[in-house]
Amino acid sequence: MKKIGFIDYFLDEWHAEKYPGWIDSATGGEMKVAYAYGKIDKPGGLGNAEWCEKKGIELLPSIEAVIEKSDYLIVLSPDYPEYHEELSKLPLQSGKPTYIDKTFAPDRKTALLLFEWAAKSGTPMYSSSALRFASEYAGLDKEGIQTICSTGPGKFANYSIHQIEPIVALMGSDVKRVMFTGTDHSPALLIGYADGRQATVNHFGNGTSFGMIVDYATGNAKSIKIASDFFGAFIQSLVAFFETGKAVVDLADTVAIITIIEYGLKAAQTPYQWLELPDA
Structure with missing residues (x-):
């Protein structure tokens, strides 16, 4: 079984809630979200420890620990792309297939920087709207x-x-x-x-x-x-990316989208x- 690590701004959010079950179902249990890190506890929501206990996912104290223990990485924070530079830097230098959730970056400059990090380290990565x-x-x-x-x-x-x-x-x-x-x-x-x-x-x-x-x-x-079921189709593409390490969205598309x-x-x-x- 391949293990996936979540890296998020806070874990009590819709994508983090749904992805583990969808990935488990799409792979027949061959891939599982096993580890997670959240930068902060959600204001007014579940804390990261409570969220992980509810989901049966191991909360780890750092991004480094998630990278070390995981086969594949998902950087979430879908509604806070301003944190993607901070949350993605180490994953994109890890060499491990990394998916970065929508919206990829807050601006064109950051988008180009993230792709540069991935290219220098040979880290397979992509991002997309479902x-x-x-x-x-x-x-x-x-x-x-x-x-x-x-x-x-x-x-x-x-x-x-x-x-x-x-x-x-x-x-x-x-x-x-x-x-x-x-x-x-x-x-x-x-x-x-x-x-x-x-x-x-x-x-x-x-x-x-x-x-x-x-x-x-x-x-x-x-x-x-x-x-x-576009989310189902997206999860299938995500699983294929993890299996092959081949990005399914051209980086020129992603940079253009963020620029627009x-x-x-x-x-x-x-x-x-x-x-x-x-x-x-």
Whole structure:
């Protein structure tokens, strides 16, 4: 049995709660989350020791201890990417396959730094929104896409990745500029590609489904609503990554996604004006 170690800001959060059971089920018990480290106890929630006791996972006192005892590593902190640099530095120097949860980094500079650490040490790593693996997106023809109109719930800061990740997976990473067109209540971002293609990200209230309309150069369009088990498909890809050490998402995609999010937040300060992205 291969053992997985969690490294988190605090352990009492939704991804840490769900991943152990999903991984155990997907591998028939051949991979298990066995160890965990949390930087702090969750304010107003379960402490790390209580959480680990409930889950049957061994709490360790340091990131170093988790790395030493684990075969594979998962850096979580999904809603606090500002801690990923601190939490990921040692894992990315370990040589052990490491998955870093969404959102990968708070900005482009940090994203490039994390990839640099992994490359220097030969550590297999990747990051992704689970939405990338929805079967509805996989069934779309990428050829000839001219425009995408994407919709979903949540706040832009931590949920826009769930729309931007599929857009980049379908249209590519050669994004040149962004423009904020929404409001504080309903954020929206226009994404401009080098060749003139465009995509829009639209955030609405709770109860909004993830989905998109894809318009093709042929004049045809396709409308999809995400209803598939994308988390199940993501876990299968994660298991395959641990088994093979081969990243399933191109680093150029991940850097582009983080850059779009970073500059999308900046663009919100000057709505209806294009903001140019840095060159690749």
